[in-house]
Amino acid sequence: MTQQSSSNMASDLTLSNVTVGYDGQQVVAQTSFHLAAGEIGCLLGPSGCGKSTLLRAIAGFEPLMSGQIEVAGQVISTAEINVPPERRQIGMVFQDIALFPHLTVGENIAFGLTSWSKSQALERVDELLALVGLAGFQSRYPHSLSGGQQQRVALARAMAPKPKLLLLDEPFSGLDAKLREELVPDIRSILLHEEMSAILVTHDQMEAFAMADQVSVMSDGEIHQTGTCYEIYHRPATRFVASFIGHGDFLPATVCGPNCVHSDLGRIQGNLHHGFADQAEVDLLVRPDDILHDDDSEFVGVIVSKWFRGSHFLYRVSLASGKVVYCFASSHHDHSVGQAIGLTIHLDHLVMFNR
Numbered sequence: 001m002t003q004q005s006s007s008n009m010a011s012d013l014t015l016s017n018v019t020v021g022y023d024g025q026q027v028v029a030q031t032s033f034h035l036a037a038g039e040i041g042c043l044l045g046p047s048g049c050g051k052s053t054l055l056r057a058i059a060g061f062e063p064l065m066s067g068q069i070e071v072a073g074q075v076i077s078t079a080e081i082n083v084p085p086e087r088r089q090i091g092m093v094f095q096d097i098a099l100f101p102h103l104t105v106g107e108n109i110a111f112g113l114t115s116w117s118k119s120q121a122l123e124r125v126d127e128l129l130a131l132v133g134l135a136g137f138q139s140r141y142p143h144s145l146s147g148g149q150q151q152r153v154a155l156a157r158a159m160a161p162k163p164k165l166l167l168l169d170e171p172f173s174g175l176d177a178k179l180r181e182e183l184v185p186d187i188r189s190i191l192l193h194e195e196m197s198a199i200l201v202t203h204d205q206m207e208a209f210a211m212a213d214q215v216s217v218m219s220d221g222e223i224h225q226t227g228t229c230y231e232i233y234h235r236p237a238t239r240f241v242a243s244f245i246g247h248g249d250f251l252p253a254t255v256c257g258p259n260c261v262h263s264d265l266g267r268i269q270g271n272l273h274h275g276f277a278d279q280a281e282v283d284l285l286v287r288p289d290d291i292l293h294d295d296d297s298e299f300v301g302v303i304v305s306k307w308f309r310g311s312h313f314l315y316r317v318s319l320a321s322g323k324v325v326y327c328f329a330s331s332h333h334d335h336s337v338g339q340a341i342g343l344t345i346h347l348d349h350l351v352m353f354n355r
């Protein structure tokens with residue numbers, strides 16, 4: 001069989017009430033999400049929450065206890081059906097890069113192209129090397145490449161046969177922070193260029209934000225929320241998502257109308273209905289970017305700690321009540337711990353949870 005070199009047809013992925021476990025013990029329970037064709041999804045959560053287990057189930061390495069997985073409308077896993085991994089047309093990239101050390105870069109990338117004609121395989125290798133920024137590296141061996149270059153080759157190898165879906169299991173965690181920051185957006189562009197649907201597993205939210213169109217936030221074997229990066233940060237569906245994503249504090253507050261709340265920050269009028277009853281006692285989520293330093297404001301807080309972040313300062317400030325919150329300030333506003341600074345509140349959509 002010869003393979004056409006036409007562009008990849010991206011596939012969608014649907015998980016419906018998927019439960020997976022080991023030795024009869026559930027590890028991931030009743031998880032559902034849909035990833036549109038050509039999009040990059042992310043499973044984000046703390047260590048041990050079941051991200052890799054779910055990814056391995058999608059790849060076909062773990063059978064389902066119940067539920068269903070579909071790729072491009074075709075059912076590949078249920079409790080009764082388990083299409084073998086090699087017949088799923090799903091590519092994988094792992095944290096431990098695992099290139100074949102005795103094969104050249106070109107041979108590594110061509111490894112899954114045995115059913116392609118030689119000329120098409122060579123063309124595909126050249127195309128991918130150019131795409132991952134390693135044109136001319138065909139004859140090099142893996143040991144002569146940097147970690148970042150090896151990860152690019154691993155990506156090219158996984159993409160070479162044009163899989164329906166690419167699974168990336170913490171592929172950047174072995175790389176240093178600077179390299180990761182450079183590589184992650186590049187890999188996103190490469191996947192978009194190849195129109196390849198992909199799922200990234202990570203516990204690093206900055207990586208998720210830089211890479212994903214859609215993030216599923218997991219804890220203890222459950223997906224708490226699937227949404228865009230903006231949604232999971234600004235509209236967290238659960239307390240766990242609110243605390244796990246970004247910095248933030250919960251302030252005790254009392255509802256004072258359909259889009260109004262009263263707390264230690266005073267009375268705040270939001271711009272969206274929050275859905276809580278009048279006078280309800282709630283916890284209000286306050287992010288660093290909700291409280292800005294403003295020299296002209298009479299509402300003050302006392303700095304209890306500070307971090308210089310280059311473009312800005314992140315302060316922890318104590319309010320009159322003793323509650324401590326984050327405050328965001330431009331990096332020119334270098335104040336000392338113990339100093340009182342003016343604050344303005346920029347909370348327009350109110351995120352609240354029952355107390």
Ligand SMILES: Nc1ncnc2c1ncn2[C@@H]1O[C@H](COP(=O)(O)OP(=O)(O)OP(=O)(O)O)[C@@H](O)[C@H]1O
Nearest residue numbers: 022023027045046047048049050051052053054203
């Ligand atoms: N082969 C296995 N047999 C039994 N239990 C397992 C097996 N693999 C994983 N587990 C357990 O399943 C749970 C979820 O593990 P999993 O590796 O899916 O989590 P994770 O979110 O990917 O964690 P990490 O980010 O640390 O890799 C953990 O409690 C783990 O100990």
